[in-house]
Amino acid sequence: MNESRELPESRPLDSRAVLFSILGFWLFYVIIVTLRAMIMDFPAQGEMALRRGFVTGVGIFITIGLWLILRLLDRKPFWTRVVAVSLMSVPCAVAISAVNYYFFNVYDPAGLMDIERAFPDKDHPVIMEIAEVAISRYFFLIAWASLYLALGFSQDVREAERRTARFARAAQSAELRALRYQVNPHFLFNTLNSLSALVMRGRRDEAETMIMNLSTFYRTSLSGEPSEDVELAEEIELQKLYLDIEAVRFPERLQVKIDLPPDLASAAVPGLILQPLVENAIKHGVSQTNRPVLIEISAAQADGQLILTVSDDGPGPTKGMQPDDGPRGIGLANVRDRLAARFGDRASIVHGPNADGGYRVCLTLPLVRHAG
Numbered sequence: 482m483n484e485s486r487e488l489p490e491s492r493p494l495d496s497r498a499v500l501f502s503i504l505g506f507w508l509f510y511v512i513i514v515t516l517r518a519m520i521m522d523f524p525a526q527g528e529m530a531l532r533r534g535f536v537t538g539v540g541i542f543i544t545i546g547l548w549l550i551l552r553l554l555d556r557k558p559f560w561t562r563v564v565a566v567s568l569m570s571v572p573c574a575v576a577i578s579a580v581n582y583y584f585f586n587v588y589d590p591a592g593l594m595d596i597e598r599a600f601p602d603k604d605h606p607v608i609m610e611i612a613e614v615a616i617s618r619y620f621f622l623i624a625w626a627s628l629y630l631a632l633g634f635s636q637d638v639r640e641a642e643r644r645t646a647r648f649a650r651a652a653q654s655a656e657l658r659a660l661r662y663q664v665n666p667h668f669l670f671n672t673l674n675s676l677s678a679l680v681m682r683g684r685r686d687e688a689e690t691m692i693m694n695l696s697t698f699y700r701t702s703l704s705g706e707p708s709e710d711v712e713l714a715e716e717i718e719l720q721k722l723y724l725d726i727e728a729v730r731f732p733e734r735l736q737v738k739i740d741l742p743p744d745l746a747s748a749a750v751p752g753l754i755l756q757p758l759v760e761n762a763i764k765h766g767v768s769q770t771n772r773p774v775l776i777e778i779s780a781a782q783a784d785g786q787l788i789l790t791v792s793d794d795g796p797g798p799t800k801g802m803q804p805d806d807g808p809r810g811i812g813l814a815n816v817r818d819r820l821a822a823r824f825g826d827r828a829s830i831v832h833g834p835n836a837d838g839g840y841r842v843c844l845t846l847p848l849v850r851h852a853g
Contacts, residue, residue: 486646494555494632502632506625511537532584539580540618544625547573551629559634560739566626574619578611581618586610605821638663675730687819699721708748710823710849713780713787717741720759720778735767740779748787749849757812758791758842764838766795774839794839810832813842820846 496804511533518529554562586607672695679688701719717739728735755778767774774795781788813832822826828846835841 488841494629494636498632499548500545500628502628503541503548503625506621506628507537507541507544510621512538528586532588536577536581536584540577543573543576544622547622547626548629551626552613552713555633557636559630562630562633566623566630570619570622570626573622574615575611577618578615581614582611587604670803672726675727679729690832691726694722694726694729698726707817709752711752712746713748713750713789714746716750716755717780718753719753719779720755723756723759724763724776727767731763731767732772734771735763738771738777739776740777742780742782745780745782745787745848748848750787750789750846751819754816754819754844755789755791757815758844761812761842762791762793762795762840766793766797782848785848786845789844789846792835792839792841793834794837797834797840799839816842816844820844 514533518526533788541749550569551562554565567834594807629665672691676688676691679685679691698719701722721737721739724735724737749795759776759778762774762776766776774793776791779792781790807809813830817830820830824846828844830842832840832842
C-alpha cells in the first residue's frame with residue numbers, strides 16, 4: 482500500500498471525545514501542580530491558584546487550536562501526522578510558556594511578593610525561564626497528541642476492519658451467485674436434450690408437458706435471490722417439479738419417495754442445493770437401466786444439524802470409477818463448494834455407493850429456521 486495516498490474513508494474523531502480528552506489532560510495538570518505547591522508549602526496559594534487557572538484556560542484554547550489544525554490532517558498517512566504533531570507542538574508550548582511567564586512574573590508582581598521572599602536567589606534570564614517551562618509544556622502537548630493519534634489510528638483500524646468485512650461479504654455473495662448460476666445452465670442443457678429426443682420421437686404431448694413443467698421450474702427457481710437461503714419445503718417442491726419433467730422421459734422407470742418431517746419444512750437451505758444431486762440420480766441411476774429406480778429425498782435432524790439425503794437404488798458407479806470422477810463429480814463439487822462458501826467447516830458432504838446397490842449423498846449443515 483502506498484502511504485503517500487490519503488485514506489479515502491477516514492473519518493474525524495468525535496468532537497466531544499477530543500474535547501473531553503483536552504479538558505481531562507489540563508485538569509490532571511492543574512491537580513498535579515496544585516498538589517505540588519501544597520506539599521512544598523508555597524506561600525500565596527490562593528493567588529497562585531487564580532493565576533494558574535488563567536494559564537490553564539489559555540492552554541486549553543491553544544490545545545484546541547492544535548487539535549483543529551491536526552484534524553485537517555486526519556486523512557493523511559499516520560507518519561505524516563506524527564511529524565506534524567512534533568513540529569506544531571513547539572510553538573504551542575512556547576506560547577503557553579510565555580503566557581505562564583506573563584501571569585507569574587509580569588502581571589501584578591506585588592501579588593506574589595511572598596514567593597519572591599521565599600525564593601530570594603531566583604534570578605533566571607527571561608528566555609531561559611520561558612524555555613524551561615516550554616520544554617515541560619512541549620512534552621505535555623506531545624502526551625495529549627499521542628493519545629489523539631492513538632485514537633485516530635484505532636479508528637482507522639476499525640474502519641479498515643469494517644471495509645474488509647464488507648469486501649469479504651461481497652466476495653462470498655459473488656461466489657455463491659457464481660456457484661448457484663452453474664446449476665441452471667447444466668440442468669437446462671440436459672433438459673433440452675431430453676425435450677429434443679421427445680420431439681424427434683413424435684411424442685409431442687409429452688414434450689408440451691415437459692415445456693410447461695420446465696417453464697414453471699424456472700419461473701419458481703429464478704424468482705428468488707441466488708445468494709439467499711430458501712425454506713426446505715420450497716427446495717423440495719422445486720425438485721418435485723424437476724422430477725415431473727424427468728417423469729415424462731422415464732414414465733415407467735422413475736419412482737420417487739420424499740420424506741420431509743413437518744418440523745423441518747421451514748429449515749433454511751441454499752437454493753437448488755439438491756438439484757445437482759437429484760440430477761445425478763436421474764442421469765447415473767434411472768437412465769442407466771431399464772428397470773424401475775427409486776429416488777429418495779429425505780430430511781432429518783441430529784445434534785442441531787440438518788441432514789439431507791438423496792439416494793437411488795440404480796446401478797451405481799461403474800467399476801473402478803472414483804466418486805468424484807465424471808459428470809457426477811462435477812455436481813458434487815458444485816454442492817461442496819456452495820456449502821463451503823455458505824457455511825465454512827460447519828457443513829459437510831458424504832457420498833458413495835450403497836451396499837445393496839445405487840448411490841447415496843448425505844449433506845450435513847447447520848439447522849437454521851428460515852427468517853422469511
